[in-house]
Amino acid sequence: MKMKNLKLYLFALLASGAIMTSCDEEENLVEQRKSDNPLPVVTDPSGSNGTVTLTKYVSIGNSITAGYMDGALYTNGQAHSFANMLGNQFQISGVGGTTFNQPDINSDFGYSGMGPGNTILGRYVLDLSIPGPKPTLTGQVPTAYAGNKAELNNFAVPGMRIVDINSAALAGSNPLYARFASTPGTSTVLSDALAASPTFYTYWLGNNDALGYAVGGGVNAAMITSQADFQNALASSLTALVGTGAKGVVMTLPPLVVLPYFRAVKWNAxxxxxxxxxxxxxxxxxxxxxxxxxxxxxxxxxxxxxxxxxxxxxxxxxxxxxxxxxxxxxxxxxxxxxxxxxxxxxxxxxxxxxxxxxATSSDLPVLSAATVLGTGTAPIGLAIPIEDKYILSANEVVKTVTARATFNQTIKGVVDQINAGAGATVITLVDVQPKFADLFGLDAATVDQLALGLGTQSSIAAVKAEADGQIVNGVNIGLGIKVNGTNLAPDFSPNGVFSTDGIHPNPRGHAIIANLILSAMRTAYGVDIPDVDVLAQRGILVQ
Structure with missing residues (x-):
């Protein structure tokens, strides 16, 4: 049985980014060596804050906002979170922002789990000999945050669902919140964020309310948050934030099932x-x-x-x-x-x-399936069925798509209701879906299938506008995003915008997100703040 080429099939969908020149690889290695510290901003830039006060920017979210990437929370990832990038841009002369403080993890490699012999595994890196991600063997278990909790700006917690934002029990189940909670067991992420007295905030929650189900192969439907609980948590937390007088940005949820985590391993692998x-x-x-x-x-x-x-x-x-x-x-x-x-x-x-x-082309193996396919005396996935947790069936894909689409409708509905009640736009909605449609080269039919758009003709048209014209004679010519003439791929290849865990963006992906928010702020508040230089950020880490 010729199983030795299995890995080449598992990651065939990385072809758009993994076919790279030696020059690309050399550039990436140089960038990797420079990645221990955030890149400096352009010399003496200036800007203005328009109609929004940015003296106290607070970010609320989950793993993406925290800078979790490569399967771990580590120092360099935190430094390259879109929230930290925004915080840096807000400190440009004339904008009025102040120091953006994060609950620093103080770990070069982070913690991604335990390996053989109780070894501590760190962040994942791309091994070009597979090609595929593998963990480093020098991880560190997170320790308590030693900084001043009262001065924090980033209240993002990896793994947090929207229904956890006002739960005092979160610190008992999530050590990454417990390490910086003001009063573990009593305080909540929302109460801590409100205590920071924000003048401006970004709010990006809800991905984990469907993603946990999908990442687990659709085994446990109870992991999808109910629409009622989602709406209640969203409405109550946004109402509290609006009550502070702060202006803010709320972001929609991307189409989860197109993430590399669900696409890197082919159904016919x-x-x-x-x-x-x-x-x-x-x-x-x-x-x-x-x-x-x-x-x-x-x-x-x-x-x-x-x-x-x-x-x-x-x-x-x-x-x-x-x-x-x-x-x-x-x-x-x-x-x-x-x-x-x-x-x-x-x-x-x-x-x-x-x-x-x-399996059929409608089924989506998850990235972790690569670790078990073809293993065993009776090879898994060949002689005996692979377990349900390693593959998202067509029915489970529909459940994931439906949940995410419902949550997005809820996000838009709650934001519209709060703005209507205030008689003004006190919350700016940033829809990330058009950018993802562009990144993944989706055609209009796929946009409909994935239930992108927010239920209005104008918003659906905005998503389709990014997708139209991408398919020519059956060939996808729009895969990836061009930035200053450089095409960035929708994967975790060296030229991609995702980190090696297949879910979270790498620094270049974070810069794209930051710029999406800055664009919305220009329209909503008239700010004059330069974009983050996407190509100046590193890509993935290569072994």
Whole structure:
């Protein structure tokens, strides 16, 4: 069985960024060596704050706002958060901003989990020999924040859901909040942020209210926050922030299922030669015959039988997956034994396939599937189904898309309601969806399928405007974003805008986000603040 090329198939979708010149690689390595400190701002820039006061900027959010990237929270990632970038821009002469303080983690490598032999794993780096991400072996467990908690500006907490913003229990379950909470067990992220007396804030919460479900392969639907709980938490927290007199920016949620975490591993990631395919087809003849038997006894339809049959060929093959939404055929396999159509031994052999089928292009393996595919005496995803937690089925994709779209509608509705009640625009809504449509080269049909847009003709048109014209003769010519003539890819390749965990942006991605907010501030408040230099930021870290 030729499994040695498996990794090349797993990360085939990185082709747009991973095909790089030696010059690209050399430039990236130089940037990596400069990454220990944030890049300096342009000499003596100036600007103005328009109609907004920026003396106390407060950021509220989850892992993205905190600068979590490469699967860990580490010092250099924090320094390159979009919130810190904004804080730096606000300190430009004439703008009026002051020092932006973050709960510094004081860790070069961060903490991404425990490895073999209780080794502490740090942030992920890209290993070009795979190609794929792998953790460093020099991580550090987070320690308590030693700075002045009363002077903090960034109140972002990795892993926080929107429903956690006013929960005193968060410090008990989330050590990254406990380390800088003003009074762990009593204070909340919202109360701490309000105590900072903000004059301006950014608010980006809600991703984790659907993302946790998706990252876990759609195993636990209870991980999707209910629309009612989402709305209550959003409305109460924004009302409290507006009550301070501060102006603010609230951001929508991106289309989660297009993130590299769900695209780097292909659904047909199993490469085989003809001899191995023939051997496997012989082995699966019993399952396919049993499925035909169930159809012959009218226990399942012929279409259902066809969907579950396993057939291999030379070249790439679909991953064999467990799908919990399929009917459990165990009792019906038992019925075949009762009808003497199969033996008891044959029934035992069918046990792993009670709810299995080959994946289709509508299924999305998660990035962690790469660590288990093809492993084991009976290779996972080939001889036996890969577990549900490693693949987002088509039905689970729909649930994720629906939840995110519902949350975005809720965000827009709450912001509109608060602004209407105030008789003025006290909250500026920044819709990130057009930028993501552009980044991923989405066509108008995919925009509709992913439920982008905010329910109004103008907002949907704005998203489609980024997508229209991207497909020419069936070829995607719009993948990535061009910045000053340089194309930045929607992946975690050296020329990409995502970090190696496949979910969080790298510094260049953060700069794009910061500039999206600055653009909205120019329109809403008339500020004159220079953009962050995207290309001056580093990309991913390469091994």
């Amino acid at each position: 199993i490469p085989l030669d003809q001899a191995t395919a023939d051997q496997l087809n012989t082995a699966f003849a019993g399952l396919n015959a049993a499925l035909n038997g169930l159809a012959a006894y009218n226990l399942i339809s012929t279409a259902e039988a066809a969907k579950r049959k396993v057939t291999y060929q030379a070249g790439p093959n679909a991953i064999l997956m467990h799908d919990k939404d399929l009917e459990d055929l165990g009792p019906k396999f038992d019925a075949l034994v009762g009808a003497q159509a199969i033996t008891a031994a044959q029934r035992v052999a069918l046990e792993p396939y009670r709810q299995s089928r080959p």
